[in-house]
Amino acid sequence: MSHLEQLPPVVALLIAGFVALGTILTLLGTIGLVRLPSFYERLHAPTLGTSWGAAGILIGSMLMFSTLGSRLVIHEVFLGLLIMLTTPVTMMVLGRAALHRDRAEGRTPPGTEGPEQPLK
Amino acid sequence: MSATILSAVLTVSQICLVAALVLAVMRALRGPRAQDRVLGLDTMYVCAMLLLVVTGMQHGTIYQFEGALVMGVLGFVATTAMAKFLMRGEVIE
Amino acid sequence: MTLLPHPIVTVVLTILWMVLTGFTLGQLVLGLLAGILGGFAYRRITPRRIVVKRPGAMARLFVRVAGDIVRSNYDVARLILSEGRHHRRKAGFVRIPLDMTNPSGLAVLAVIVTATPGTAWIEYEPRNGQLLLHVFDLIEGDDWVHTIKSRYESLLMEIFE
Numbered sequence: 001m002s003h004l005e006q007l008p009p010v011v012a013l014l015i016a017g018f019v020a021l022g023t024i025l026t027l028l029g030t031i032g033l034v035r036l037p038s039f040y041e042r043l044h045a046p047t048l049g050t051s052w053g054a055a056g057i058l059i060g061s062m063l064m065f066s067t068l069g070s071r072l073v074i075h076e077v078f079l080g081l082l083i084m085l086t087t088p089v090t091m092m093v094l095g096r097a098a099l100h101r102d103r104a105e106g107r108t109p110p111g112t113e114g115p116e117q118p119l120k
Numbered sequence: 121m122s123a124t125i126l127s128a129v130l131t132v133s134q135i136c137l138v139a140a141l142v143l144a145v146m147r148a149l150r151g152p153r154a155q156d157r158v159l160g161l162d163t164m165y166v167c168a169m170l171l172l173v174v175t176g177m178q179h180g181t182i183y184q185f186e187g188a189l190v191m192g193v194l195g196f197v198a199t200t201a202m203a204k205f206l207m208r209g210e211v212i213e
Numbered sequence: 214m215t216l217l218p219h220p221i222v223t224v225v226l227t228i229l230w231m232v233l234t235g236f237t238l239g240q241l242v243l244g245l246l247a248g249i250l251g252g253f254a255y256r257r258i259t260p261r262r263i264v265v266k267r268p269g270a271m272a273r274l275f276v277r278v279a280g281d282i283v284r285s286n287y288d289v290a291r292l293i294l295s296e297g298r299h300h301r302r303k304a305g306f307v308r309i310p311l312d313m314t315n316p317s318g319l320a321v322l323a324v325i326v327t328a329t330p331g332t333a334w335i336e337y338e339p340r341n342g343q344l345l346l347h348v349f350d351l352i353e354g355d356d357w358v359h360t361i362k363s364r365y366e367s368l369l370m371e372i373f374e
Contacts, residue, residue: 003180009122016129023133030143032293041304044349046163047330052286057170061177075185086196088327095335097207098155
C-alpha cells in the first residue's frame with residue numbers, strides 16, 4: 001500500500017470520511033429498496049446512492065488522485081455529471097411506466113386520478 | 121497510521137458496496153412486479169460502478185475510470201430501454 | 214449554417230475525448246472533430262438553441278439545490294432507518310400547477326426534483342401544465358405546491374424565460 005502512505009495524514013482521514021459517508025448512504029439506499037412497502041416509495045431509495053452516495057465516493061477519489069498528482073481530477077467530474085444527468089431520466093421513465101401499467105390494469109393509485117389520457 | 125485507517129475504510133467500503141449490490145439483486149429477483157425488477161437492476165449498476173471506483177482507489181490505478189464510465193452508460197441505456205418496453209411494449213417505434 | 218451550433222456540447226465532448234485518450238495536439242484535433250460532429254448531431258435532436266439569460270441566477274439555483282439535496286438525503290436516510298418504528302410516514306402523490314412552459318426549464322426542474330431524494334417526478338401534462346409528484350414524507354405540512362413554485366420555479370423562469 002505504498003500510494004496510501006504517500007498521502008498527508010489529514011488528507012487521508014478526509015478521504016476516509018468522504019468514502020465512508022458515500023458508502024453508508026449507498027447501503028442505506030439499497031436497504032430502503034428492499035424494505036419499503038410500495039413501488040413508488042422504493043423509487044426514492046436509490047436516489048440516496050446516486051446523489052450524495054456517489055458524490056462522497058467521487059470526491060474522495062478526486063482528493064486522493066489529485067493529491068498523489070498522478071492525473072487531473074476531471075475524470076470524476078465526468079462520472080459525476082453522467083450520474084447526475086442519467087439517473088433522473090431513468091427514474092422519470094420508470095415512474096411513468098409504473099403509473100401507466102397501474103392505470104392499464106385498473107389499479108390507479110389514490111391521488112393520481114385525473115384526465116385519462118394516453119401518455120406521450 | 122492514517123494510511124492504515126484509510127486502507128481499512130476502503131476495505132470496509134468495498135464489503136458494504138458488495139452488500140448493497142446483493143440487496144439490489146435481491147429486489148430484482150423478488151419483484152414483485154416488472155418495474156421493481158428494473159429498479160433493482162438499475163441500482164445494481166450504480167453500486168457496481170461505485171465499487172469499481174473504490175477498488176481503483178485501493179489499488180492506486182486510474183484504469184477503473186473507463187470501466188466505470190462504460191458501466192454507467194450501459195446501465196442507463198439498458199434501464200431506459202426496459203422502462204420504455206414496460207410502458208409501450210416495444211423499444212423502438 | 215454555423216460551424217458550432219451548440220458550443221457547450223462541442224467543448225464538453227472535446228475535453229472528454231482528451232481525458233480518455235491523452236493531452237496531445239493530435240488528440241486535440243481528433244477531439245475537436247468529434248465535438249463538432251457531436252454538435253451537429255445534437256442540433257438534429259433539438260432545433261432550438263438553449264439560451265441562459267441570467268448566469269448569476271443559475272449559480273444561485275445550483276447552491277440552493279446542493280443544500281436541499283444534502284438536507285433531504287439526511288431526512289430520507291433517517292426515515293428509512295426508523296421505518297415502522299416511531300411515527301407513521303405517509304407517502305403520496307401531489308398535483309402541482311406549473312406556470313412555466315419553457316422545455317429547457319421543465320427539463321432542469323425534472324432533474325432537480327428527481328435528483329433530490331424524497332420527491333419523484335412522475336408525470337407532466339403539457340395541456341394544462343399540471344405536474345404529478347410523488348412525495349416520500351407528506352407529514353411536514355401540505356405546502357409542497359408553494360415549496361416547488363417559490364424555491365425552484367420562479368428562479369428557473371428567471372433564467373430561461
